[in-house]
Amino acid sequence: MAEQDDSFEKTEEPTPKKLEDARKKGQIVRSKELTTTLLLLFSAFALISVGQYIASAMFGITQRSFMLSRDETYDIKHMFQILEMAVLESAWPLIGFIVIAMIGGIYGSVAMGGYNFTWSSAAPKANRVSPMKGFKRMFGLEALVELLKGIGKVLVISGMAYFALIIFKDEALHLDVELYPLNIFHALDMLEWAFLLLVVGMVPIALIDVPFQNHKHNKEMKMTLQEVKDERKNAEGDPMVKSRVRRIQYQAAANRMMQEVPDADVIVTNPTHFSVAIKYDQDGDRAPVMVAKGADQLALHIRKIGQAHDVPIVQSPALARAIYYSTEADHEIPQKLFMAVAQVLAYVYQLKAYKKGKAKRPKALKKDLPIPPELRR
Incomplete structure (x- = not known):
């Protein structure tokens, strides 16, 4: 019972296949938290980098929009000219800010887990609308951590x-005595660095959350x-099925070899445990080729086929x-066995x-044929 309980406890590390399927x-x-922090950090650096250009463009647009001559107030086309000027002056700084912030948002999204696009996450799931699941999410460990x-x-x-207020307090209090419009740009500069300080406060939270x-x-x-056992079994295949496949493959190979035995020049035997059929054109x-081999029952079968077709048996x-262990079917005999x-x-x-x-009548074949020691079995 204890072993059965252990088999249902999630104690094993996820396999690569499990991670790939989950992905x-x-x-x-x-x-x-990491995504938000990186997005805000990139935005802060973008604001520091191009904020001055954005502020200058906005200041120029505002100044030009409210400083109209008498003729311009009666000119219907003047509004469109002001709009065109506003777009041209603010476009590049704003595009630069948006691009840098976008890079931060994209990198923050793929920094953990990498890029992954799938429709599975968008598919409707019953557990997302289940009251019990929702209750567990509201009062579970994850909700407490959040x-x-x-x-x-x-x-x-x-x-x-x-x-930030302590750092910029004195500068902020003296903005009213600075010259216009330098005080406006000074205030914007303080806002940029104050924003960076606030974002830096997010870094420790992201480092804990990761x-x-x-x-x-x-x-x-x-x-x-x-x-784990089921996955390994599915990956490697059912042992019974694999055994049956191997048996079928073995039988097919044996049948092919038996078809070559009648054309062999000689069958060399052990005499009971091994039989190898050799053919030489x-x-x-090509050198002499071993066309069939077998052990025990298959060796006996080879000899019977050879006897039925008058193939010499030695x-x-x-x-x-030596031939059985060193040579595969339809392969040439090793060079070290050529003499024998x-x-x-x-x-x-x-x-x-x-x-x-x-x-x-030839003399009887020598019992001690020249076989190298490394090929003797």
């Missing part, structure tokens, strides 16, 4: 705002021992084992000539 469903690690983050943001940003989101995502992706450019246990195989073939050819009355 396809849109389940990737994200940090809203509440603590919200309180932390309020405290940190309030502290940074107070810090590892929390990683931990949360990893916990959600963890698998039970049974899920004297007019071809007993040489050492050579039969040549002696066997010479004996067979002489024996065939003797049976036809064209030669004397």
